[in-house]
Amino acid sequence: MKEKPIISNAVIRRLPRYRRYLKELKKSTDKVSSKELSELTGYTASQIRQDLNNFGDFGQQGYGYNVDVLFEGINAILGLGKSYNMVMAGGGNLGKAIANHNYYYKTGFIVTAIFDKNPELIGKKIRDIEIYDYLDMKDYIEENGIDIGVICTTKDSAQEVADIFCSAGVRGIWNFAPVDLQIPDNVCIENVHLSDALYSLAYYMNNTKSE
């Protein structure tokens, strides 16, 4: 079987961004040029063409891209056609916010259970998702074929949670705890380090000419 080409992380991280703009564009137009996409996204037109060329022949010289085809193409590349079962560790404020954040639900990412150590939270619900005892998390993941574990705990509990996720067989971890975790090679992880963006923002504020 032919090996898939290795696509750089930077390209993969830009795809959800292209997708976001295409989703808006779909409402008003059928086609878009790399130049128009460049104006929207802030990436250069040549960068956009190069990124999309990694995945085949989306564009057509002199026409541009068909918005629907490109949108569905990016969905297929990312693997957004199917549905993913998720559990969340941590039902505190952050867990509540993430579980209530409805954008990813529409794309097929479904949180089926939340786990917490806090007896005051166990038995309660966020949306219609029940909060269970943290001690039952491993069994639940194994029994329900969970694909993705979401970490909304404190920094100090995050590695322990990741270890349970991995040993129970999740294939991906979406980590909101501000720590980089050790996980086996066959599990994928994406970290959302909330403060990192704030620190970069401080840099830009201090290095942008005002007016």
Place this chain on the structure above:
Amino acid sequence: MKEKPIISNAVIRRLPRYRRYLKELKKSTDKVSSKELSELTGYTASQIRQDLNNFGDFGQQGYGYNVDVLFEGINAILGLGKSYNMVMAGGGNLGKAIANHNYYYKTGFIVTAIFDKNPELIGKKIRDIEIYDYLDMKDYIEENGIDIGVICTTKDSAQEVADIFCSAGVRGIWNFAPVDLQIPDNVCIENVHLSDALYSLAYYMNNTKSE
């Protein structure tokens, strides 16, 4: 006056990550080599040396980096020595989670007020931060010299909030709404698109060999 060199966004986005590892390293060691930093961060040693060389001469051939000096150096580059006043628009679950997320407080980013349209939230508090009427937000920002506005509203309200932030004089926006906003050139923005990381995760899960 000599112009500062233009540093690529990718480098600026890696600095908070280096900072995070150095903060941990400070607890156990005085010095670190680019090779050790590479093992921790996953970036190549040459990439790390090249990134840090942008900002002067932190390393020493055959010795590596002094952890404290490098940590403080990165703080200074990012502008983390000073304090920043912030207001937050949106006191719902996401606002609550972000206002309760205490890591950035320690670095000098202080949320002084939260604003919401919901009469049930106005007058309540998150931590010790009062939630005020959204209609008073512009005046508050102008009167209190607010540096950064945080957007924790829905996607539909985000542009309106950004417009108020900008006209009231914030210099930076930390945006959690899943939409890219139009803002003037003299205002900086960092977006945290929560779902983007999840979509990239799906790609990696579908393109990583299991076992």
